Amino acid sequence: MKIHEYQAKQLFHEYGIPIPKGITIRSAAEVRQAVAGLGHIRLIVKAQIHAGGRGKAGGIRIADSAEEANKAAETLIGKRLVTEQTGSKGIPVNHVLIEEAIDVAKELYVGFAIDRVSACVNILVSTEGGMEIEKVAAETPEKIWMELIDPAIGLRPFQVNRIFYQTRLDHKLAREMGGIITNLYNLFMDKDCSLAEINPLIVAKDGRMVALDAKLNFDDNALYRHPELSDLRDDQQENPLEVEATRHHLNYIKLNGNVGCMVNGAGLAMATMDLIKHVGAEPANFLDVGGGATAAMVKEGLKIILSDESVKLVFINIFGGILRCDTLARGVVDAARELKINIPLVIRLEGTNVEEGRRILAASGLYFDVAESLKDAAEIISALIRP
């Protein structure tokens, strides 16, 4: 789960990580009051969306006066911001963070993440803050330092020291930076984060250290033990079809193609999307109905696929194991009757109760393109999408 910068900064504050003075507003009416409350001449106005690339897209603005800050905030709030990561329709800006502008002397990067190879949490620190860490890793890897954290003993002070002294920062900052790193680690562990980043962590001209930006992602598998985080979820930042799918326990991701697909199992779903691409079309979505899908879930899944107007053909690919083919077939027939589908529906069934599934499809009196194998399905789709 992703959260907004202003929410992450609130958590930083709770964990003793210094953040700039700031106020989050939800409507244009609140702008003036907020700016007055901050009492600074130079302010930063930051659109709050669940996507990167805000700066380049005009979502982060510097204001030299209260008047300018007003203007900037009013142009952002309630609008949609399009960045290189959002797609052409953009994401709604429902929150704007207005903060004091701080004169920066040095920018650093601090991040915690999961290292799959060693099966540990690791920390990355770099003196090249403010840049994407991947870019730093590619261009100047000697400016990144890493420590693996043994879960049995946690992040040790010697590791914090080792990282700090490699950065060659003034040793007067050791205590402050060490505190920030340790607090961020505690936050990461307490809240089951999958990523915690400060980029940049700055040394201000007045000598203090401040987290200018904040990014926290949480492990979806662990959300059940963090009811306090559920208030931080912002469904408006997600695609409405994806939110709808989640309500029905379906795993749907909207893509940009025109061949919709419904599959059981994540790996087979990805392979099915790849097959669609392989025959010269583009997948419109990822949809995993899961192992325990019911006829009702299959129906809801089909509804969601069909509510995407760019979909010109639907491919249902089910390898029945736990999900039986007859269950699937009943769901498809129900949905087809109710939704009056007028685009081709290619169905490939295999596995548990496949004969019964095929019989239900044939006996429905509806027309489906039934494929005998994955190869057969590929040929049917290929023929149907040719103009």
Added chain:
Amino acid sequence: MSIIVDKNTRLVVQGITGQEGTFHTKKMIEYGTRVVAGVTPGKGGQKFDGIPVFNAVRDAVRDADANAAAIFVPPSFAADAIMEATEAGVSLVVCLTEGIPTLDMITVRQYMKEKKTLLIGPNTAGIISPGKCKIGVMAGYIHKEGRIGVISRSGTLTYEVVDQLTKRDIGQSTCIGIGGDPIVGLKYLDLLPMFENDKNTDAVVMIGEIGGSAEEDAAAYHRDHMKKPLVAFIAGVTAPPGRRMGHAGAIVSRGVGDAASKMRVLEEAGITVVKDPAGIGETLEAVLGK
């Protein structure tokens, strides 16, 4: 022959009286797996279809001589169940549970580092040596006894590949799902040497997907140490970066772990990479025919 599981495997099912545990225990017994015990705390002393149920895995090892454990317990208890089975001394733990918190799995992996117990999963369909033993949720009948090893991160995609093989009369020695999570037990790199050393396996099919670097590690091993042919498929060519594609591990993190770069690394290591998911069986047949 086969690797890891066979006729000598004596299975204890943790969570045998739960809905999933009950259903799949019956299926495993039907397939011929020797299920010797079940564990559900508080139900020790009861019987499940004639199988003794114990309160703890240690009791099942002592009294029923179990040497492998299958875990069908909910995500919040599953990490503990893996550690319990490991501590009790079974040689294999297969964890079918999906949705275990990543930090819990980090603790498990560190705990198991110095232990001899092998872990398969979590979030896996399990392991099957056709005709001998099945520990997992896969449909047994699509498999056929034979000489091909199959390793995969995904459940139903493995069924698809196995089906393509079986329909071409190509049987399997052992099929293993390593699991779709970021932190799992055995990986390709641990399993390839076992298949290389198994005199009854002729070739291996590796079904990978986006995310992480397990496929790349396997490629380096194959190039340096393996004589048997390896045919690989990587799912997720069309996956958008940064999105979790069902499996928690299937995220292309900012340019790392994408399908194209994985395929390139595999091809450079001399591995046959199949681009068309419908053509995996066909390609393997061609490779075997050479």
